[in-house]
Amino acid sequence: MNKIERFSKVSKYISYLPLIFLTIFLSGFLSGRPLLAHEWYYVKRVNDGDTIVLADGRHIRYIGINAPEIGHKNKKAEPFGYAAKKYNKTLVLSKMVRLEFDKQTHDRYGRTLAYVFLNNGVFVNKVMIEKGYAYCLFRRPNNKHDQVLLKSQRNAMSAKRGIWRNWKEKKARYWGNRRSKRFHEPTCAFGKKITIENKIVFIRIWDAFWAGYAPCKKCMAGGVRIDD
Ligand SMILES: [Zn+2]
The missing domain is CATH 2.40.50.90 (OB fold (Dihydrolipoamide Acetyltransferase, E2P))
Structure with missing residues (x-):
């Protein structure tokens, strides 16, 4: 292979580079996970x-x-x-x-x-x-x-x-806030501030969790009631 042949072979591969990068980018883009990012x-x-x-x-x-x-x-x-x-x-x-x-x-x-x-x-x-x-x-x-x-x-x-194992609780009353996605004891000052439109009543903590609400850090101490 003389110099000119070798040069043309290498330049042929180099000319593919933009295509290779485009393929990598597109495959990442299409899968929703950009590989290069x-x-x-x-x-x-x-x-x-x-x-x-x-x-x-x-x-x-x-x-x-x-x-x-x-x-x-x-x-x-x-x-x-x-x-x-x-x-x-x-x-x-x-x-x-x-x-x-x-x-x-x-x-x-x-x-x-x-x-x-x-x-x-x-x-x-x-x-x-x-x-x-x-x-x-x-x-x-x-x-x-x-x-x-x-x-x-x-x-x-x-x-x-x-944390959901051996779950036991008595029915009670909890106030959920649709906006903050927190639930409270009825005595909680934060619970009392919930507006009528945002208030939702739960009779079990389980139901509040099921709906995607989390316990208020103040009145529920951030904890989950579990017997275990
Ligand atoms: Zn509270």
Whole structure:
């Protein structure tokens, strides 16, 4: 092969390059997951069932979910708090994750708000709900995946997994707020402020969760009533 032949062969391959890049871009675009736009981050620590720390130091709070608390200085751990942390560890610790954002990128504690995905496509926030290690905690305006998460919660509730296991409660009265998607004890000051149009009455906590409402942090102490 002389120089001219070799040159024409190489230039022929180079001329294919734009086509190759276009194919990669389009295949990503059509599958809804642009391949070139992904960035992957190493998970160096798992704090609990809904918070992780990346190698770059960022604290990531999972959007749309709330896992039971683990023990803190003055607070006792909630049921399933450590089980949720352990399960989250098996999912993401020492792995590479991709982040997807909603309208707000940070919470008031400076943590990054994200939907977290593994490279095999597993949607971590959803799996934590699906396995019964967290419940839905919706907060406007970050509502991109609310319906997917609520569907997973109903699956977990129906199957009585994790926090939904051995559920017992007496009928009572709780006030839900359609706008904030929180429910309250009737004595709660926040509950009393709900406008008529936004108020919905639940006679079981279970029903409130089923509808996608989360317990008020003040009157319900953020916890879930479970006998276990
Ligand atoms: Zn309340």
